[in-house]
Amino acid sequence: xxxxxxxxxxxxTKHGDVQALDRVSLQIQKGExxxxxxxxxxxxxxxxxxxxxxxxxxxxxxxxxxxDIYAMSKRERAIFRAENIGFVFQLFHLVPYLNIIDNVLxxxxxxxxxxxxxxxxxxxxxxxxxxxxxxxPSELSAGEKQRTAIARAMLKRPQIILADxxxxxxxxxxSDEIIGYLAEYHSSGGTVxxxxxxxxxxxxxxxxxxxxxxxxxxx
Amino acid sequence: xxxxxxxLKEMLQRKFNFLLxxxxxxxxxxxxxxxxxxxxxxxSETIRLMRDIGFNLRIIPKKTNMEKFWQTGFxxxxxxxxxxxxxxxxxxxxxxxxxAILQKKLTWEGREVFxxxxxxxxxxxxxxxxxxxxSIEQGNVYIGYEIAQSLGLGKGDRIDIFGKSFIIAQSLSxxxxxxxxxxxxxxxxxxxxxxxxxxxxxIKALQxxxxxxxxxxxxxxxLREQLAGILPDAKxxxxxxxxxxxxxxxxxxxxxxxxxxxxxSVVCMTWIGILAxxxxxxxxxxxxxxxxxxxxSGKIAALFLGRAVIIGLIGAVVGFxxxxxxxxxxxxxxxxxxxxxxxxxIQLLYWAIIASPAMCALSVFIPAMSAVAQDPAITLREx
Ligand SMILES: Nc1ncnc2c1ncn2[C@@H]1O[C@H](COP(=O)(O)OP(=O)(O)OP(=O)(O)O)[C@@H](O)[C@H]1O
Ligand SMILES: [Mg+2]
Numbered sequence: 001x002x003x004x005x006x007x008x009x010x011x012x013t014k015h016g017d018v019q020a021l022d023r024v025s026l027q028i029q030k031g032e033x034x035x036x037x038x039x040x041x042x043x044x045x046x047x048x049x050x051x052x053x054x055x056x057x058x059x060x061x062x063x064x065x066x067x068d069i070y071a072m073s074k075r076e077r078a079i080f081r082a083e084n085i086g087f088v089f090q091l092f093h094l095v096p097y098l099n100i101i102d103n104v105l106x107x108x109x110x111x112x113x114x115x116x117x118x119x120x121x122x123x124x125x126x127x128x129x130x131x132x133x134x135x136x137p138s139e140l141s142a143g144e145k146q147r148t149a150i151a152r153a154m155l156k157r158p159q160i161i162l163a164d165x166x167x168x169x170x171x172x173x174x175s176d177e178i179i180g181y182l183a184e185y186h187s188s189g190g191t192v193x194x195x196x197x198x199x200x201x202x203x204x205x206x207x208x209x210x211x212x213x214x215x216x217x218x219x
Numbered sequence: 220x221x222x223x224x225x226x227l228k229e230m231l232q233r234k235f236n237f238l239l240x241x242x243x244x245x246x247x248x249x250x251x252x253x254x255x256x257x258x259x260x261x262x263s264e265t266i267r268l269m270r271d272i273g274f275n276l277r278i279i280p281k282k283t284n285m286e287k288f289w290q291t292g293f294x295x296x297x298x299x300x301x302x303x304x305x306x307x308x309x310x311x312x313x314x315x316x317x318x319a320i321l322q323k324k325l326t327w328e329g330r331e332v333f334x335x336x337x338x339x340x341x342x343x344x345x346x347x348x349x350x351x352x353x354s355i356e357q358g359n360v361y362i363g364y365e366i367a368q369s370l371g372l373g374k375g376d377r378i379d380i381f382g383k384s385f386i387i388a389q390s391l392s393x394x395x396x397x398x399x400x401x402x403x404x405x406x407x408x409x410x411x412x413x414x415x416x417x418x419x420x421x422i423k424a425l426q427x428x429x430x431x432x433x434x435x436x437x438x439x440x441x442l443r444e445q446l447a448g449i450l451p452d453a454k455x456x457x458x459x460x461x462x463x464x465x466x467x468x469x470x471x472x473x474x475x476x477x478x479x480x481x482x483x484s485v486v487c488m489t490w491i492g493i494l495a496x497x498x499x500x501x502x503x504x505x506x507x508x509x510x511x512x513x514x515x516s517g518k519i520a521a522l523f524l525g526r527a528v529i530i531g532l533i534g535a536v537v538g539f540x541x542x543x544x545x546x547x548x549x550x551x552x553x554x555x556x557x558x559x560x561x562x563x564x565i566q567l568l569y570w571a572i573i574a575s576p577a578m579c580a581l582s583v584f585i586p587a588m589s590a591v592a593q594d595p596a597i598t599l600r601e602x
Contacts, residue, residue: 045600049596049599052511054510054511054595054596054599055596074515074516075515075516078510078513078514078515079513079515080513081511081512081513082512082513082514083513087508087511087512089508089599091504091602093504093505093507093508093511093599094508095505095508096232096505097228097229097231097232097233098225098228102220102228105220106220106508106509106512107512107513108220109220109221109222109225109509109512109514109518110512110513110514110515110518111513152512
């Protein structure tokens with residue numbers, strides 16, 4: 001499903017190069033829930049963005065659904081992302097001037113989509129956000145914001161969900177709820193890759209990958 | 220979620236940036252509209268005035284030394300009196316009044332005076348017009364204010380000029396010009412006194428127009444050409460009239476606005492560009508998430524270009540209304556033309572609706588490109 005093939009990423013800065021990923025090879029099967037764990041700066045976010053077609057590795061390949069995604073044009077890759085991948089970020093990244101339902105509908109702005117209002121409302125109901133539908137993100141609690149982001153990521157039922165510390169800004173109770181939704185998505189057949197420090201998700205995980213200084217390591 | 224909906228929601232939510240951008244467009248569009256509304260009206264009025272009034276001309280012998288002419292006020296050369304009749308009967312020129320004049324500066328009663336002989340005015344055939352220049356009967360003279368004052372002369376007195384006796388038919392009121400030391404007499408009297416029978420040194424032609432194919436054409440160029448054909452030994456001087464003075468005023472205003480309009484356009488475009496740049500910076504993370512959701516470069520650019528086009532459209536309509544109201548209110552004062560000549564010009568609305576969105580889109584081109592060029596992998600990390 002998702003395969004990194006000796007993927008390396010070097011950030012070139014004025015103050016020297018930073019090797020964020022160092023020849024990482026990793027294979028994740030369809031329907032797996034994989035946790036990526038490691039110290040700060042070990043390259044977790046870099047790995048996730050590379051796997052999601054958002055950040056081109058300096059070397060190596062990323063194969064998703066048998067497609068070498070960085071061999072595609074930028075445009076093809078964007079469409080590929082829109083159809084196959086959902087992102088969840090630690091900082092929610094909701095669009096501030098749209099209300100909650102419009103935020104959830106954001107993915108329908110690209111490509112032909114069979115999903116719409118009805119699906120968005122369904123997700124909002126399921127995530128206990130129905131009453132917040134017409135509110136703006138600034139009027140929501142952190143937990144509600146992340147639930148909105150989850151609904152947005154899942155609206156088009158992508159095969160792969162990539163979540164980068166989705167519970168990093170949440171209290172344990174909200175964290176458990178968010179993890180619960182990711183686990184649910186996984187159990188309904190979705191592939192989920194989640195970067196997290198929390199242990200709540202461990203019980204659902206098929207596998208835990210440890211990163212250290214850009215390498216895959218033993219725990 | 221269409222791009223259009225996204226743009227509208229963003230504009231309504233971030234009113235400050237939107238309204239400031241809109242203000243810039245309104246200012247530029249209003250200036251443009253008010254200028255052309257008043258300018259076009261002023262122009263058409265000038266053209267109408269010129270068409271109706273025509274040119275006022277002084278026709279003098281071609282050999283005249285102009286330096287001397289402007290110093291003395293008359294030509295030292297003469298042309299045959301028959302020229303005025305040639306002109307009157309030619310048909311290629313329409314006129315309201317024609318007068319043959321012979322004038323000289325000479326010493327009389329120990330003082331310098333102008334002696335001006337005026338022939339009765341010739342009106343166009345079939346149309347009897349009230350004379351514009353007075354006509355004097357033979358044996359009579361009109362004397363200027365200064366002459367009358369210093370010699371203690373008045374109406375009804377008799378004076379002697381070079382051995383010939385004249386009756387003062389009129390003592391003229393003060394004019395504040397060289398006319399105050401002028402003696403007007405009938406052309407033939409003056410010709411006799413100066414022994415210059417059948418000679419004149421000026422033809423005054425008022426409200427002259429060129430006639431081509433039975434149509435009156437209002438072009439000084441053509442009029443001069445025609446006159447050169449009829450009177451090859453004469454040349455033409457234009458007497459400034461209301462129409463040409465107004466034309467001068469309009470051209471000056473045009474030059475002034477010709478500088479102001481590009482200047483204001485550049486300032487407003489820069490202003491819109493800077494506001495768009497701020498807008499792009501404020502929306503870095505939004506652009507980042509759109510990238511993550513698979514939005515392409517075209518959509519991202521459309522977000523900013525579309526926004527500019529919408530602002531341009533609203534600005535064009537508002538600017539047209541504001542500019543037209545301003546023109547209706549202040550145009551008559553600035554251009555000193557009659558208020559009812561200035562009227563709303565709907566073509567300007569069409570122009571504004573085309574030009575202002577285009578210029579807005581151009582203004583935000585660089586910000587839009589910078590939005591497209593943003594790396595979402597960086598912006599999505601930002602707090
Ligand atoms: N745009 C960038 N330019 C230069 N260096 C970068 C850039 N982004 C990340 N890095 C560096 O790359 C390394 C890996 O970063 P990354 O964000 O992937 O780590 P992480 O494991 O996600 O850390 P954290 O747990 O703190 O989020 C870090 O040393 C970081 O400083
Ligand atoms: Mg990280």
